[in-house]
Amino acid sequence: MHGDNFDPDRVDLPSGCLIGGERVPGDGTVTEVRRPSDGKLARAEAGASASLVDRAVTEARHSLKSSGWAEMEPRQRMAIMRRWADLVDAHADELAQLEATVSVRVVSSVRLRDVPMTAEMIRFYGECIDKIEGAVLATRGNRFSTLVREPYGVVAAISPWNTPMLLATLKIAPALAAGNAVVLKPSEFTPYAILRVAELGLQAGLPRGILSILPGTGAETGTALVRHPGVDYVAFTGSASTGARVMCDAATSGLKPVSLELGGKSPQLVFADAPDLDAVATLVAASVCANGGQVCFAGTRLVVEASVADQLVERIAARMDRMQAGPTWDGATTLAPIVSPAQMKRLESLLDAAEAAGARRLHGGGRIDPGLGGLFYAPTILGGMADDNPAVREELFGPVLAVQTFQDLEQGLRLADHPSYGLAGGVHTRDIAKALKAARAIQAGTVWVNHYGPNTDPNQPMGGYKQSGFGKDFGVMGLEKFLKTKNIAFQI
Structure with missing residues (x-):
């Protein structure tokens, strides 16, 4: 207990x-x-x-x-x-x-x-x-x-x-x-x-x-x-x-x-020279699954250099599999419920539209039933999407990660910058010049480098650009x- x-x-x-x-x-x-x-x-x-x-x-x-x-x-x-x-x-x-x-x-x-x-x-x-x-x-x-x-x-x-x-x-x-x-x-x-x-x-x-x-x-x-x-x-x-x-x-x-x-649809921009792919996988999985995915700044778009994409996605999936669905009054729970039937219906409708537009489920997906009576959704990874796919464009508010890959810096920066939202973003690289260029290029109110999510320091302002x-x-x-x-x- x-x-x-x-x-x-x-x-x-x-x-x-x-x-x-x-x-x-x-x-x-x-x-x-x-x-x-x-x-x-x-x-x-x-x-x-x-x-x-x-x-x-x-x-x-x-x-x-x-x-x-x-x-x-x-x-x-x-x-x-x-x-x-x-x-x-x-x-x-x-x-x-x-x-x-x-x-x-x-x-x-x-x-x-x-x-x-x-x-x-x-x-x-x-x-x-x-x-x-x-x-x-x-x-x-x-x-x-x-x-x-x-x-x-x-x-x-x-x-x-x-x-x-x-x-x-x-x-x-x-x-x-x-x-x-x-x-x-x-x-x-x-x-x-x-x-x-x-x-x-x-x-x-x-x-x-x-x-x-x-x-x-x-x-x-x-x-x-x-x-x-x-x-x-x-x-x-x-x-x-x-x-x-x-x-x-x-x-x-x-x-x-x-x-x-x-709202937000925040990117996690991961370069092949990221300091530690295991640490990145932990950050991404935690960001996507926290609160059952119902977080405005969640890093739900993984924009990853193609040479490390498969191994990073595999490590994220392994961490998602360890998430434990349960009631919010159990301190061991790590995957919270979806807040309401209306929110679950919206999530599933957007995911259906994403798959109809070409998204592929790489991992997870679907409702899960821990026997409580609440609504829980399995952590999900989607791939194979065009830029205009609903899973890339829309704030889903569920534990769903959309993956896009890039070959060079300019392509990565283009994919990371969302056309509508600009609440937050993450950049993962050992190269300080690349990190600064990426942080400046992502049009968002907060960009975290080699970590993700606000810490407990009260003096760091947070707020959005664009529709955020x-x-x-x-x-x-x-x-x-x-x-x-x-x-x-x-x-x-």
Whole structure:
């Protein structure tokens, strides 16, 4: 038995919305929150109606004025966020179980990565509060010109289901640190852990109403929130198609800035002189299979030099075969379930289209049944594809690797650069000049060389190019996007 294992039937799931510092029953569309691992109903949750959205936004605007949160001495806000981070650490087991029960995050990963990173992001942005500087601008002697930074006001944040607690915190923590109020709509399928994180923030000293949590559907809660005239800024993480709708909705009540962290179809560009093919195989298999393949930055396109392609694919397949499908409440699980029947249907439909367009299954494929009742898909490797194949072009959101080979550097760079997405990429080579050329050529917001995936350093910004969105998460840039700049000029 793994030390993180737990019984999901014994987990007490917090219900409702958080508005004005108190839990409020939802009054909108009811969602069946099901456990992806076994398909069982965890709870039927009523989301937030447009009326509750209005209440939360009104509370947020009132709290900004009454609490003086934005004008508070910076280190006082910092002290609150430090206490908050400490409380998250202290409630690690509770939060890990809340997250793993209804999401595709395995409890051991949540306990070892997501909870510590959630606490660290709150702590990091708390420490940034008194280190954001303005400027004195050069001008003629009888003038004095400065730049100051100010919070926007009320931030509407929308976070996804695939890494629910951490991705929500990446919006909440920097926006609050910058002096804003936040109204968050988490995925209606995974609202519980971030609701408790928010309550811990109140316990640490966040003013009542400065942070609200409104579970609910995108069509009802999300649309009402983004369109609300009392919202000053919108931060969204999700699919490219939904991100486009968010931009349109944000403009319906007057222009407001929007940041978008969207999907990806990221390449792993592997040259024959890669330092260690075994290490590369481990990185690729882990990236493709993590979260059941439901990760926006997953390196799901292997662009590999032809002379080493067969041996690398063989090693990746061997590692995929060792993936252990199981429930998210078993810490030994290494292959998580697909989140829902709708997502499984989409995955299988895209794979059927890919095969109809010429893709060949080199390894794996098909549903697997570990006897739990959930939906699991076997890690899969596809080959023989043209550039316009759906397996190359589309974000599948499942444990599927598309393989393309190249003969020379220029061909490899052409294949690695995706026509639509540009979230991340990986380059594997011993040649520093080749690595730099490739990293510059791949049009993506993040390129990792001889490794793959974000580490635990909170100061490294991440965000996309092209249809992968704009605006950065992580790092100081993740806070700066929640601040607007004002020029104050004096005539002496």
